[in-house]
Amino acid sequence: MWQPSKLELERLDKAQRLRDKGVEMYPARVCRSHRIAEAVEAFTVMEADSPDARDPIQVTLTGRIRRLNTKGKASFAHIEDESGRVQLFLRLNSLGEAAYELVRRKLIDVDDFVQARGVMMRTRAGEISVAVEGLRLISKALSPLPVVKEQRRDDGHVVEYGEFKDVETRYRRRYADLAVNRSVREVFVKRARTIKALRDFLDSEGMLEVETPILQPLYGGAAARPFVTHHNQLHQDLYLRISFELYLKRLLVGGYDAVYEMGRDFRNEGVSYKHNTEFTMLEFYKSYIDYAGVMDITERMFAYAALEVTGSTNIVYQGQAIDLKPPWKRLSIREAVQSFLGFDYMDYPDAESLYAHLRARGLAEGLKQSDTWGRMIVEHLLGDHIEKELIQPTIIRDYPRDMSPFAKRLQGGASPDTAKERRYVETHTERFEFFIAGMEMGNAFTELNDPRDQQDRFVEMKRLYADEADETTPLDQDYLIAMRYGMPPNGGFGCGVDRLVMLLTDQVSIRDVLLYPHLRLPAPTDRDLRGQFMLEAAVRECEYRLDYALEGTKHRLALYLPARGIGVEFRLANALDGARRQLQHLRKLVGGQLYVMTDEGFYRVEDEFVEMDLADFWRTAGM
RNA sequence: GGCCCUGUAGCUCAAUUUGGCAGAGCAAGCGACUCUUAAUCGUUAGGUUGAAGGUUCGAGUCCUUCCAGGGUCACCA
Numbered sequence: 100m101w102q103p104s105k106l107e108l109e110r111l112d113k114a115q116r117l118r119d120k121g122v123e124m125y126p127a128r129v130c131r132s133h134r135i136a137e138a139v140e141a142f143t144v145m146e147a148d149s150p151d152a153r154d155p156i157q158v159t160l161t162g163r164i165r166r167l168n169t170k171g172k173a174s175f176a177h178i179e180d181e182s183g184r185v186q187l188f189l190r191l192n193s194l195g196e197a198a199y200e201l202v203r204r205k206l207i208d209v210d211d212f213v214q215a216r217g218v219m220m221r222t223r224a225g226e227i228s229v230a231v232e233g234l235r236l237i238s239k240a241l242s243p244l245p246v247v248k249e250q251r252r253d254d255g256h257v258v259e260y261g262e263f264k265d266v267e268t269r270y271r272r273r274y275a276d277l278a279v280n281r282s283v284r285e286v287f288v289k290r291a292r293t294i295k296a297l298r299d300f301l302d303s304e305g306m307l308e309v310e311t312p313i314l315q316p317l318y319g320g321a322a323a324r325p326f327v328t329h330h331n332q333l334h335q336d337l338y339l340r341i342s343f344e345l346y347l348k349r350l351l352v353g354g355y356d357a358v359y360e361m362g363r364d365f366r367n368e369g370v371s372y373k374h375n376t377e378f379t380m381l382e383f384y385k386s387y388i389d390y391a392g393v394m395d396i397t398e399r400m401f402a403y404a405a406l407e408v409t410g411s412t413n414i415v416y417q418g419q420a421i422d423l424k425p426p427w428k429r430l431s432i433r434e435a436v437q438s439f440l441g442f443d444y445m446d447y448p449d450a451e452s453l454y455a456h457l458r459a460r461g462l463a464e465g466l467k468q469s470d471t472w473g474r475m476i477v478e479h480l481l482g483d484h485i486e487k488e489l490i491q492p493t494i495i496r497d498y499p500r501d502m503s504p505f506a507k508r509l510q511g512g513a514s515p516d517t518a519k520e521r522r523y524v525e526t527h528t529e530r531f532e533f534f535i536a537g538m539e540m541g542n543a544f545t546e547l548n549d550p551r552d553q554q555d556r557f558v559e560m561k562r563l564y565a566d567e568a569d570e571t572t573p574l575d576q577d578y579l580i581a582m583r584y585g586m587p588p589n590g591g592f593g594c595g596v597d598r599l600v601m602l603l604t605d606q607v608s609i610r611d612v613l614l615y616p617h618l619r620l621p622a623p624t625d626r627d628l629r630g631q632f633m634l635e636a637a638v639r640e641c642e643y644r645l646d647y648a649l650e651g652t653k654h655r656l657a658l659y660l661p662a663r664g665i666g667v668e669f670r671l672a673n674a675l676d677g678a679r680r681q682l683q684h685l686r687k688l689v690g691g692q693l694y695v696m697t698d699e700g701f702y703r704v705e706d707e708f709v710e711m712d713l714a715d716f717w718r719t720a721g722m
Numbered sequence: 723g724g725c726c727c728u729g730u731a732g733c734u735c736a737a738u739u740u741g742g743c744a745g746a747g748c749a750a751g752c753g754a755c756u757c758u759u760a761a762u763c764g765u766u767a768g769g770u771u772g773a774a775g776g777u778u779c780g781a782g783u784c785c786u787u788c789c790a791g792g793g794u795c796a797c798c799a
Contacts, residue, residue: 104732105732105767106749106750106768107732110750168759170756170762172755173755173757177759188758222759224757224759226759228757243732244732245734246748247733248760249760250760259760260760265733267790267791268733322799324797324798367798371798374798465795477799482799502799532799619791620790
């Protein structure tokens with residue numbers, strides 16, 4: 100499915116010339132004495148220590164050529180490995196005629212990987228370089244990467260000229276994005292550091308990392324639609340997990356004090372700048388603490404991760420300074436509504452009266468008649484009107500019960516003295532979510548461990564969301580059975596790791612912290628339509644086929660370009676005349692003579708199709 | 723799924739408003755240059771303007787449909 104562009108044809112040609120010279124382009128074994136940054140560091144140290152007596156530092160470096168400035172008899176290149184870049188100083192005198200010729204004739208290109216042996220030096224212009232005595236091609240790049248030039252200012256600041264920023268191409272060809280865009284590479288280094296920091300933190304808290312099934316016979320633990328798949332041998336439908344919750348809490352029954360899991364969740368929902376169909380989730384459950392204990396851990400964990408990854412608990416996200424240092428602001432959802440929207444929703448204790456009040460205040464836009472009371476408060480008031488204001492880390496606690504089937508009811512301190520306050524306690528749970536930069540980052544509860552209450556909640560959820568079959572949490576009998584054996588009181592936590600990475604790397608879109616964000620199959624490009632391309636390196640003969648999968652196909656065309664060793668076969672929906680333009684374009688593209696075979700006869704393409712007989716056709720096509 | 727925006731050379735972008743020869747920089751080919759560094763100088767080539775259809779003497783530009791991406795709403799902690 101690959102047809103070379105003109106630039107790629109040039110490189111294929113260079114590859115052939117290298118083969119003709121007997122150059123091995125893809126050796127199995129290479130040498131490297133230093134990473135590039137190490138070699139530069141060694142030279143810097145040597146310069147500082149012994150400014151007079153210069154012992155030559157012999158190095159053998161490997162890397163990708165990112166800049167190549169060929170001159171008559173002395174050339175310069177930059178090579179780059181993961182640690183950094185260094186300049187190569189390549190001179191005819193040092194390399195010898197044969198090796199230097201590869202550079203001067205640019206048989207070695209930008210983007211190729213090379214191995215360079217030589218002595219560390221500083222050029223007259225002051226740049227640390229390698230005076231190369233031996234240069235060896237170790238991997239030839241047949242497709243050129245997008246060109247981004249760099250200028251390193253005296254202050255060390257790097258200015259880039261030219262960019263590779265088309266997001267679709269960057270996501271689809273992430274390798275090219277990474278190879279070219281240094282800042283993208285850095286994001287994924289920080290992502291790895293974030294995950295390591297979270298793991299280190301939880302380990303140091305004495306929690307046990309576990310792994311639970313991704314394929315589950317029954318999904319649960321969140322309100323989301325699952326992906327369904329099928330096990331052929333067992334004749335059983337399986338769901339990809341939407342959360343880890345129910346499996347992890349079973350482990351507390353089993354006797355572990357505290358467990359956590361970091362892994363992939365799958366939700367069959369739309370994608371957006373903060374949703375991907377699969378995403379990395381972190382959940383932990385710890386015995387003998389309640390949600391206040393979880394709040395403390397949450398604050399310390401995020402502060403720790405920020406410190407490890409960015410070096411500070413003060414970060415900047417999209418121009419906003421954010422301070423992650425504990426303690427964070429904490430308020431109940433009731434207080435949040437009071438302070439942001441100016442009323443007490445407990446004055447409207449059922450769905451009807453709350454709906455009427457919101458309409459009266461002009462806050463009802465987007466509300467559905469079917470919404471439950473709690474859902475209006477959590478998703479509408481909090482989600483639509485308050486969430487985006489929560490820039491500094493904020494814990495919002497005490498959620499309505501009908502939105503929180505796994506959270507323990509609010510454990511009031513002093514017994515409430517009015518009917519309103521009694522009702523408040525009855526209808527709310529010990530659950531909190533926390534928000535940073537206007538984004539919901541995670542969710543936690545004092546976990547429900549009373550099997551009878553849990554059963555009631557399953558039933559209650561089923562009743563409340565009867566209209567929306569997709570959103571009911573299925574009744575997990577085995578989970579209830581487990582709970583009946585006794586589950587220690589515990590606090591649980593879940594957060595989207597990708598969103599934390601967005602925060603710590605200052606990325607607006609979740610797609611920029613995922614190496615391979617979910618995309619549709621690419622639109623069939625011009626090249627794809629031209630079909631399958633096969634490279635036969637030995638004879639440098641190209642053959643590609645076109646298969647227009649169009650209805651009403653009449654003609655099957657074959658097209659040969661013996662001058663370039665290219666053969667094409669394809670079908671066309673249109674009559675022969677309709678193909679002329681495309682064929683002539685193809686001829687322009689690849690050069691040479693076109694020979695066309697159709698159901699109706701054989702032709703040579705001049706300005707018109709010139710009819711041929713079969714024998715002539717094959718002979719002139721050189722086949 | 724609805725609405726809005728985008729798709730032009732390998733990359734980054736012009737030309738779209740008001741239909742009239744599809745252009746530039748970088749990258750590439752060839753030539754010159756033994757301390758360059760966004761090297762420079764000369765020169766050459768490079769396009770099915772995402773795809774298909776329509777209107778028109780003439781379409782990158784206007785219309786229809788489709789594809790992909792982004793945004794937004796819906797869905798969804």
